[in-house]
Amino acid sequence: MFNGVLVGKNINLRLVEVSDAKFIYDMRQDSKSKYLSVVNSGVESQVKWIQEYKKREFKGNEYYFVIESKEKESLGLVRLYDFRDDSFCWGSWIIKDGAPSSYAIESVLSVYDFAFYQLGFTKSHFDVRKNNDKVIAFHKRFGAIIIGEDNENYYFNFTLQEYNETRKKYIKFVAYNG
Template sequence: MIRALNYHDPKPFQRPGEGFDIAIWFAKSRIIPVALQARCKCLAMHLSRIFCSPARLGIVMSCKSVILNGHYIDLRPLSISDAERTFHWRQSERARHLNAGAASVEQQAKWIAARPAGEYNWIIHLKDGTPIGMLSLVDIDTYNSRAETGRFLIGEEEKAKGLPVAVEAMGLLYEFAFNTLGLSRLFGMISANNGRMVKWQKYLGMVEEGRLRSHYRTEVGAHDAVVLGILREEYQATFIPRARALMAMGGSA
């Protein structure tokens, strides 16, 4: 069954929900007539609810939200009440490599309210409830089995100091995308000026796939975007063991 992120488990992330996977395979099988595939996909989602209970998943699901529970942090849905906090995070020095954000708290609130239903936008918070950052999974394409990760920002660096919150946040997102949603590929774009983040993502298994010239516009000019991607097998072979090692060290990676 799918479980909460657990780097103390010798084989984390290796056994996704059996009922869900069987039904998804059945739905995608070429022996199923095209006219019946949509019904099979509905069956897959129904079976996932039967075989994957929230208590065992470490994931609480509702019609509007998904909460992911980790060891050091949890990811909870972004809400309009987070507008002021996330606006100030976006004004920080750490956010200078992100796309230009809202110009006011009011605009930030409107932006949050306008997020499409198909996006997953999370606030990263410590176990005591302290919000420390944000992270998103967007542009989900189930037909091509891919999605984009983005809006990753640790806005309260001092409060997160000494804890592996960044790697655990990515681990929770990856586990959800690959094991729960059943995607095969994730990708993202990082400003070429943000060499530290590019290097960190490569170490954790992402592969540089290209570069988009003058893709970002900021106050200091145009910047290239580095396109990175990770496949399910790369997640299993590279991310999991390296993330487990970083979690065991308990550092701020």
């Protein structure tokens, strides 16, 4: 049973709350967010967005997480959305400067564990802006396959089977190794 928190080895992912609006807004203003959709409308607008999101979360149509340290310091964000039959999309992934690089890997493992093992998806689809070289390289190393592109984005797929193989390589980052 999902209680709203994904427990990791060194981090947790907890569902976003309205009280996170300022943190989310600030993260979305950071230069690292240049590859995410633009958010210019202020904290109050973010509050309204979260209130609408919580309705989608309640229906099980979307999950938006704050990535936080075991000491509950907010370090980043990641979202699962666009659920299609056996496939899910994930993105809006951003981690604060200065956070250990292992937190990126651990947050991705938490996302895939949750989506594949708890929600029952068998595929993931997502897009990455073409000039976001570090994230493109990360996904390729992780085993995701580019299946298409347009002027702005590369489109990736990643299957449960591929994840099961990749997870073995990153097992030291996983809280539960079962």
